[in-house]
Amino acid sequence: MPLVSIRDVRKRFGENEVLKGVSVSVEKGDVVAIIGRSGSGKSTLLRCVNGLETHDSGSIVVDETPVDNARTDMRELRKHVGMVFQQFNLFPHLTAAGNVMLAPRVVNGVSEKEARDLAAAMLAKVGLSEKMDAWPSQLSGGQQQRVAIARALAMNPKVLLCDEITSALDPELVNEVLRVVEKLAAEGMTLILVTHEMRFARDVGTKLVFMHQGMVHEEGPPKELMAAPRTPELRQFIGAIA
Amino acid sequence: MIYKLQFVDLLPYWDVLARGLVFTIVLTCVSTAAGVAVGTCGASARAFGPRWLAGVVAAYVEIIRNTPFIVQLFFVYFGLPTLGLKLTEAEAAFLAMTINLGAYSTEIIRAGIEATPKGLIEAGVSLAMTRMQVLRHVVLKPAFQKTWPALASQIIIVMLGSSVVSQISAEDLTYAANFIQSRNFRAFEAYFVVALAYLLLAITARALLRGLGARLFPGARS
Amino acid sequence: MTDFSVWVIFSNLLLATRWTIALSLIAFVAGGVVGLALLFARMSKFRPLAKFVALYIEFFQGTPLLMQLFMLFFGVALFGVEISPWTAASLALTFWTSAFLAEIWRGCVESVPRGQWEAGSSVALSYMEQMRYVILPQAMRIAVPPTVGFSVQVIKGTALASIIGFVELTRAGTMLNNATFRPFLVYSLVGLIYFCLCYPLSFAAKRLERRLNAAR
Ligand SMILES: Nc1ncnc2c1ncn2[C@@H]1O[C@H](COP(=O)(O)OP(=O)(O)OP(=O)(O)O)[C@@H](O)[C@H]1O
Ligand SMILES: [Mg+2]
Numbered sequence: 001m002p003l004v005s006i007r008d009v010r011k012r013f014g015e016n017e018v019l020k021g022v023s024v025s026v027e028k029g030d031v032v033a034i035i036g037r038s039g040s041g042k043s044t045l046l047r048c049v050n051g052l053e054t055h056d057s058g059s060i061v062v063d064e065t066p067v068d069n070a071r072t073d074m075r076e077l078r079k080h081v082g083m084v085f086q087q088f089n090l091f092p093h094l095t096a097a098g099n100v101m102l103a104p105r106v107v108n109g110v111s112e113k114e115a116r117d118l119a120a121a122m123l124a125k126v127g128l129s130e131k132m133d134a135w136p137s138q139l140s141g142g143q144q145q146r147v148a149i150a151r152a153l154a155m156n157p158k159v160l161l162c163d164e165i166t167s168a169l170d171p172e173l174v175n176e177v178l179r180v181v182e183k184l185a186a187e188g189m190t191l192i193l194v195t196h197e198m199r200f201a202r203d204v205g206t207k208l209v210f211m212h213q214g215m216v217h218e219e220g221p222p223k224e225l226m227a228a229p230r231t232p233e234l235r236q237f238i239g240a241i242a
Numbered sequence: 243m244i245y246k247l248q249f250v251d252l253l254p255y256w257d258v259l260a261r262g263l264v265f266t267i268v269l270t271c272v273s274t275a276a277g278v279a280v281g282t283c284g285a286s287a288r289a290f291g292p293r294w295l296a297g298v299v300a301a302y303v304e305i306i307r308n309t310p311f312i313v314q315l316f317f318v319y320f321g322l323p324t325l326g327l328k329l330t331e332a333e334a335a336f337l338a339m340t341i342n343l344g345a346y347s348t349e350i351i352r353a354g355i356e357a358t359p360k361g362l363i364e365a366g367v368s369l370a371m372t373r374m375q376v377l378r379h380v381v382l383k384p385a386f387q388k389t390w391p392a393l394a395s396q397i398i399i400v401m402l403g404s405s406v407v408s409q410i411s412a413e414d415l416t417y418a419a420n421f422i423q424s425r426n427f428r429a430f431e432a433y434f435v436v437a438l439a440y441l442l443l444a445i446t447a448r449a450l451l452r453g454l455g456a457r458l459f460p461g462a463r464s
Numbered sequence: 465m466t467d468f469s470v471w472v473i474f475s476n477l478l479l480a481t482r483w484t485i486a487l488s489l490i491a492f493v494a495g496g497v498v499g500l501a502l503l504f505a506r507m508s509k510f511r512p513l514a515k516f517v518a519l520y521i522e523f524f525q526g527t528p529l530l531m532q533l534f535m536l537f538f539g540v541a542l543f544g545v546e547i548s549p550w551t552a553a554s555l556a557l558t559f560w561t562s563a564f565l566a567e568i569w570r571g572c573v574e575s576v577p578r579g580q581w582e583a584g585s586s587v588a589l590s591y592m593e594q595m596r597y598v599i600l601p602q603a604m605r606i607a608v609p610p611t612v613g614f615s616v617q618v619i620k621g622t623a624l625a626s627i628i629g630f631v632e633l634t635r636a637g638t639m640l641n642n643a644t645f646r647p648f649l650v651y652s653l654v655g656l657i658y659f660c661l662c663y664p665l666s667f668a669a670k671r672l673e674r675r676l677n678a679a680r
Contacts, residue, residue: 304659304663304666305655305659307616307662307666308616308658308659308662308663308666309620309655309658309659309662310620310621310623310624310634310658311620311623312623312624312626312627312634313623313634313637313651313654313655313658314655316634316637316638316641316647316651316654317647317648317651317652317655320641320647320648320651321647321648321651321652322648323647324646324647324648325648402526402527402528402529403528404528405528405530405531406528406530406624406627408530409627416528416530416531419531419534423538429534429538429541430535430538430539430541430542433531433534433535433538434535434539436531437527437528437531437532437535438527440526440527440528440531441522441523441526441527444526444527445526
């Protein structure tokens with residue numbers, strides 16, 4: 001049984017059918033890179049996996065628990081599914097450590113001291129030990145995004161969803177974030193990332209998913225797919241980005 | 243004719259003034275706490291509550307903001323008893339001020355809530371927080387932080403407006419001045435001294451509220 | 465006791481509303497003129513004058529309007545001059561309004577970016593010319609919504625004139641209440657009339673502000 005199994009998922013916003021029967025399965029330890037044009041439904045798919053969006057039909061199963069918008073305890077699901085956003089979304093009124101500590105404290109009821117130790121460990125993991133008490137506004141974009149990763153990791157998720165987490169960064173800050181993600185992948189974290197970083201997708205990804213017009217147009221091992229795209233759409237997409 | 247100001251004539255009434263001062267301070271503090279609590283609930287209801295509730299809150303806010311406080315006070319003190327709700331002067335004063343500040347702070351805090359980026363709420367939700375936890379930890383705290391200066395000046399405006407409660411014989415600072423001038427006929431002196439007392443209160447309150455804000459909401463604003 | 469119908473009460477209140485409107489207009493217009501003078505004085509390079517106006521504003525913003533009314537009403541009497549509640553109320557509300565408007569407008573002038581002053585001086589305009597041709601036209605646009613918004617405070621402020629015996633809407637309400645013993649009805653109607661006066665202005669202020677924000 002895959003860790004995350006997405007089967008024939010459909011989703012529409014009014015008249016606009018954004019996902020037209022998407023199936024993807026993710027094994028434990030996989031690093032799945034989702035690529036595709038703007039508007040092809042990548043973010044929507046990712047957001048369906050942790051219930052930020054509801055899907056209309058099809059099934060999503062995470063760790064043997066179906067994500068059924070009516071019945072599933074979404075909070076229980078979200079404890080195991082972390083998410084990192086393009087715009088960081090750090091809580092501006094909390095320090096870096098405060099951001100990491102908040103959910104363990106209020107959701108898991110961890111003590112202040114334990115939460116702080118946890119925050120220290122997570123921030124060390126993303127290389128920001130010395131920024132524990134910095135405010136988000138005092139951090140660079142790359143540092144903010146690393147805090148956001150630490151914040152998600154503090155809940156000890158089984159899978160981490162990353163939606164274009166380097167797109168809002170200045171080019172020189174992209175690598176520090178990618179290195180953190182690469183390290184997580186090496187440690188065996190299951191990752192689903194929407195990304196435009198093709199080199200990263202090829203070198204770190206275990207699976208590439210090319211989405212086109214709300215469907216999975218091609219999928220497979222990244223190196224093979226990039227070296228020899230089977231469809232003109234993917235060929236064109238790779239050509240346009242490189 | 244030259245009139246000689248006689249401030250010494252106020253001295254025998256220092257205890258009346260002191261009692262009025264204490265009353266005004268207590269009235270302001272208690273109705274500030276209650277009013278901000280009402281405002282927090284009102285703003286949350288307007289932003290996240292069901293449609294009908296948001297509508298009720300919006301109507302409450304507009305009614306209060308578009309009528310004079312003195313009319314609200316009279317309505318509470320004279321009007322509510324006909325519905326069977328009998329109130330002492332102090333209770334009526336407290337209730338009217340809470341209702342008044344509640345409406346203004348609803349509006350102020352709501353602006354802060356609406357300025358919360360949607361992404362922050364999603365981040366909270368993604369971290370498995372409940373709606374209430376998100377509201378409390380992710381939305382309200384930064385909303386307060388952002389709107390604290392506006393809230394503080396509204397509190398001071400309400401404190402100054404409270405001088406009107408003397409009109410239902412609640413024994414505040416203004417009531418003390420009315421009382422003194424009815425005894426010693428030193429009207430101008432009495433009102434002048436009390437006006438200065440209000441000014442000092444306002445200046446003190448401003449400093450205290452600023453300090454409290456720095457205490458409650460440390461850190462750099464974003 | 466005469467039997468007052470709702471209509472009689474309402475029509476009497478409406479008659480008194482004239483005075484609320486008149487007092488509001490006087491306070492707003494006169495307060496605006498004085499406020500403009502204060503604005504220039506507050507921003508003048510002559511420090512003692514600016515300092516004095518700052519104190520004036522602090523005083524009128526930091527003390528209750530009711531105290532200002534009382535002090536004016538009783539203070540003028542000290543000079544042996546009889547002053548009517550009408551005059552006292554007009555004067556006090558004018559002073560009070562001028563202080564708030566001056567401060568609101570100063571905020572608007574200061575929100576015009578510094579670069580505009582510098583651009584003005586770079587084409588050799590004098591301070592007054594910069595103010596007149598560069599800063600004020602821009603500040604005025606920004607100033608419209610809060611000024612309209614403050615007119616609501618002025619209307620509500622006139623209710624305090626009732627306390628020194630000027631018969632406007634609130635005072636008429638009190639008198640009618642004393643005659644009819646129907647406080648719930650009377651003060652509901654009084655509130656309703658104030659609401660009808662104020663709400664359109666509040667609404668306009670909000671709309672204007674939104675439009676201004678959208679334009680920028
Ligand atoms: N909340 C929403 N309401 C209505 N339409 C939406 C909503 N969210 C997304 N859409 C639409 O769904 C389509 C897919 O959006 P989505 O954000 O999933 O694309 P994407 O592949 O992530 O694109 P990008 O690379 O620009 O992030 C778009 O046409 C978008 O306009
Ligand atoms: Mg997207």
